[in-house]
Amino acid sequence: MDxxxxxxxxxxxxxxxxxxxxxxxxxxxxxxxxxxxxxxxxKGHEVSVVTPSDYPSFLNWMKGNDDVLDFSKPEHQEIAxxxxxxxxxxxxxxxxxxxxxxxxxxxxxxxxxxxVNIDHHQDPEDFADFEYSSTKAAATxxxxxxxxxxxxxxxxxxxxxxECLYAGIMTDTGGFRHPNTTKNVHLVVAELIxxxxxSSQIANWIYDSNSVNRxxxxxxxxxxxxxxxxxxxxxxxxxxxxxLKKYQSQTGDTEGLVNYALSLDGIKLAALFSEREDGxxxxxxxxxxxxxxxxxxxxxxxxxxxxxxxxKSTLGLKETVERFESLVEENSESLFSEEAISxx
Ligand code: 5GP
Ligand code: MN
Numbered sequence: 481m482d483x484x485x486x487x488x489x490x491x492x493x494x495x496x497x498x499x500x501x502x503x504x505x506x507x508x509x510x511x512x513x514x515x516x517x518x519x520x521x522x523k524g525h526e527v528s529v530v531t532p533s534d535y536p537s538f539l540n541w542m543k544g545n546d547d548v549l550d551f552s553k554p555e556h557q558e559i560a561x562x563x564x565x566x567x568x569x570x571x572x573x574x575x576x577x578x579x580x581x582x583x584x585x586x587x588x589x590x591x592x593x594x595x596v597n598i599d600h601h602q603d604p605e606d607f608a609d610f611e612y613s614s615t616k617a618a619a620t621x622x623x624x625x626x627x628x629x630x631x632x633x634x635x636x637x638x639x640x641x642x643e644c645l646y647a648g649i650m651t652d653t654g655g656f657r658h659p660n661t662t663k664n665v666h667l668v669v670a671e672l673i674x675x676x677x678x679s680s681q682i683a684n685w686i687y688d689s690n691s692v693n694r695x696x697x698x699x700x701x702x703x704x705x706x707x708x709x710x711x712x713x714x715x716x717x718x719x720x721x722x723x724l725k726k727y728q729s730q731t732g733d734t735e736g737l738v739n740y741a742l743s744l745d746g747i748k749l750a751a752l753f754s755e756r757e758d759g760x761x762x763x764x765x766x767x768x769x770x771x772x773x774x775x776x777x778x779x780x781x782x783x784x785x786x787x788x789x790x791x792k793s794t795l796g797l798k799e800t801v802e803r804f805e806s807l808v809e810e811n812s813e814s815l816f817s818e819e820a821i822s823x824x
Contacts, residue, residue, distance in 0.1 A: 487610040488631060490569060490594050491520070497527045498567035498593070502575040503582055504731070505535040507686060509574040511648030512598065512620040514544040516571060518641045519628055528563040530556075532582045536732020538689045542647070543640035551584060567593045572608065574620040574648075576601035577783070598623050601784065602773065615785075618660035621648030625668050639676030646677035647686060654739070655683070659768040659787060697727035702740055707801070708747070712808050713816055715741035716751035718801045724754065738763045748816060749808065753793075753800055760793040760800045770815055779807050 481489070499517050501509035510531070517527045530549045539545070549556040549563070564570070564584070570593045572578075578585030588595065589607060597608035600617040617623045625645050628637060637645075649669055653661045656669075673679055701717050708715045717737060727733070734754050741750035742765045749770055752763040762780055766772040766787045773789040776782035782791025793800040808815065 483610050484630065487596065487612075490610075491523065491525070494524045494526070495568040496563075496566050497525045497569045497571065498564050499527060499529045499571040499573065500581055500584055500588075501531060501573045502580040503532040505531050505533075505539070505574075506648075506735070507539055507651040508619045508621055508648035510535055510539050510542060510545075510548075511644040511646075512573045512624045513571075514542045514548075515621060515624050515641050515644035515648075516573065516598075517544050518638075518644065519624075519633070519636055522636050522638075523633075528560070528567075530560045530563065530584070532580075532584055534731050536735060537730065538686050538732060539647075541685050542644050551582070561587070564588070564591065567591070569594045569596065572597045572599070573624075574599055574601075576604035576613065578605060578607055598627065603783075616662075618658070618662065618665050619649045619652035621645040621652070622665060622668050625672065634671075634675075637672075637675045642672040642675040642677040643682060646672045646679065647682050650679075650682060651686065655687070660785070691730070691733075693727050694730070694733045697723075697729060697733060698737060698740075700727065701737055706741060708741075708744065709805065709808075710746060712805070712812060713746060713748040714750070714805075714808050715744050715747045716753065716801065716804065717741060718797055719752070719754040720797055721755045734763075738765050741765075742767070751804060753797060753804070755797045760795070760797060762791045762793060762800075764789045764791070769817060772815075775807075775811065775815060779803075 497520055499513050501513045513529050517529050520527045530551055533552045534550050549560040551557060551560050564587055570588055570591060576599050578589055595608045596610045598612045598620055600615055600620055602615050604613050612623055612627055646669060649665060653665060705717050705719055738750050738752035748767040750765045754761050764772040764776050768787060771786045773784050773786055776784060776789035776791040780791025780793060782789055784790050
């Protein structure tokens with residue numbers, strides 16, 4: 481029996497299903513999880529969605545949001561652990577390595593449940609019984625749509641499911657602008673619109689829900705915390721804990737900030753360093769020719785996609801950005817090929 485047939489058999493009778501996604505879920509992570517959850521509920525399964533952390537409030541319109549358990553909340557941990565222990569099937573969505581779900585990772589590794597991984601990151605770790613993964617996909621939501629279609633269940637995709645999936649594709653393509661915006665992306669979102677997703681409403685929920693504090697924070701970051709190294713084709717933000725506190729920063733408030741650095745003419749590598757409780761969280765973005773995921777993996781204990789990756793640092797903020805600048809300088813030849821530089 482091939483892998484898809486064995487997966488099909490697994491979900492052919494009602495099961496207890498546990499769905500999780502990566503820490504600090506974005507629209508693709510939460511949209512694929514809730515899109516899949518709503519589909520599996522329609523198929524007659526008992527489904528729990530557990531996130532390893534909280535997520536931005538601009539995602540809380542998704543159907544099923546109110547039932548999501550946040551494993552980082554002490555009051556949710558016991559019930560979430562019980563759901564994981566009871567599960568017949570575990571879905572791991574939008575991540576390829578188990579350390580992206582914090583403590584849940586080792587619990588999943590030890591679980592006897594049938595594990596499914598649906599994802600679009602490179603180099604997936606071998607932890608799943610059924611892997612539905614492609615780096616050609618722009619978003620995990622695109623793969624969830626294709627899997628449901630392949631299972632012959634497109635007619636079960638209703639407005640709620642279509643909205644969840646549309647949101648993930650819209651944000652993981654940067655609003656249909658990144659190089660991953662393929663013909664297939666447009667074909668899939670056309671289907672999702674046909675199935676009930678309202679594109680301008682979803683864009684409004686996600687992109688036009690700023691608080692005044694957030695807008696002021698972005699203004700502050702651009703005017704006071706942006707460093708431009710034109711000689712290195714690089715620009716970055718370094719945001720301290722104090723800055724975040726001053727603007728009463730909420731989860732999701734730094735989302736998208738790194739793109740302002742990349743939007744500068746001639747800049748091919750952009751980064752955002754933000755000082756969190758547990759160290760420095762880093763976001764990397766690059767223009768199409770520059771592969772930033774290898775750089776993130778090699779030097780900052782991270783990874784991701786060619787043009788959008790992340791990582792961490794346990795050094796202080798100042799030391800981290802100094803190290804970053806030196807590493808870009810030392811690796812400029814491999815980061816920026818002759819071709820890339822002459823195009824600038
Ligand atoms: P963001 O900068 O939006 O947090 O993340 C961009 C991309 O990089 C996402 O696909 C995300 O999954 C990936 N990513 C972010 N942080 C990490 C990390 O610490 N490790 C790995 N492996 N991937 C990351
Ligand atoms: Mn994704």
